[in-house]
Amino acid sequence: MPTLHLYDHCPYCIRVELALGLMGIKYDRVLYGYGDMTGPTKLVGKKMLPIWEDDAGKFHVESMDIVSLLQSYATAENLFKPASNRADLKEWWSRFTPVYSGLTRPRFPRLPVKDFAEKADVDYHRSKYDKQNVDLNIEMSKTSEYIKAMSALLEEFSEKILYSTECMTEGGVSLDDIIYLPWFRNLTVVKGLEYPTKLEQYTSAVCAKANVELYKQYKM
Ligand SMILES: N[C@@H](CCC(=O)N[C@@H](CS)C(=O)NCC(=O)O)C(=O)O
Incomplete structure (x- = not known):
């Protein structure tokens, strides 16, 4: 099962959870204390979440890069429209x-x-x-x-x-x-x-x- 490493209050982490939930992808949810300096650092070398751990155990960072990766698996039913860039x-x-x-x-x-x-x-x-x-x-x-x-x-x-x-x-x-x-x-x-x-x-x-x-x- 892939894993999302996240803070619950972090809007960037919630971006990934929204994408996962709307796409119907199952995942484990691992939460960290905000003062835990080593947990996220051990995974990718810096204290920053979200981190997506894929099925192969590879770590991915940056919320919108993770969303793009997830969308690369999308079917016609769960493909999101692009961002509008509305002024x-x-x-x-x-x-x-x-x-x-x-x-x-x-x-x-x-x-x-x-x-x-x-x-x-x-x-x-x-x-x-x-x-x-x-x-x-x-x-x-x-x-x-x-x-x-x-x-x-x-x-x-x-x-x-x-x-x-x-x-x-x-x-x-x-x-x-x-x-x-x-x-x-x-x-x-x-x-x-x-x-x-x-x-x-x-x-x-x-x-x-x-x-x-x-x-x-x-x-x-
Ligand atoms: N550009 C990043 C931003 C992620 C980000 O800012 N995460 C914050 C939580 S909301 C964080 O991990 N901060 C670590 C800290 O402040 O110690 C993304 O979109 O994934």
Whole structure:
């Protein structure tokens, strides 16, 4: 059985899980603590996930390279459309990511997932942001401000960018879904952030189809 080595909160790892789930490929899921410096390094020489270990025991890195590899096995039924490179999506994305970070960064280490099970994992996460002069407590205290900004962004996305409750871009499931959906999945951790109906249905339906769990049950 091939294996995906991943962090549960990592959107790049979730890209690969979405592709695997939507393609119906079975795999083992091996999670790592975020502060585990040796686990991923032993496999490929650096501390970076996702890592895909194929049936022959060969390791592959870079989320979209792994997705391309998986797609090389696709049949007509599970071949994704190419990425659209839509300008509207890219422009919106540049405004979305800073607000996303402000909401998710202080919450991730409180998730009851393997990534942050040990004190060393939480400490590593904090030290990473200390080095960037990001104070996670200050970010947490700005929650209502961030929720207000994010609500407007999600409304805009749902109304103007999201094509349907099944796919982001006209024409069916494409690499747009694989690339961007993980961030909407992670954002379900934010208590008090309402998704517009169409976006809520899209996120729930596509993640359920791919067997990717949302963070709704951990809302904080
Ligand atoms: N370009 C990489 C990015 C992967 C990435 O940034 N992974 C993060 C987790 S979200 C990571 O492994 N970080 C290690 C660390 O910060 O210690 C990909 O798409 O696979």
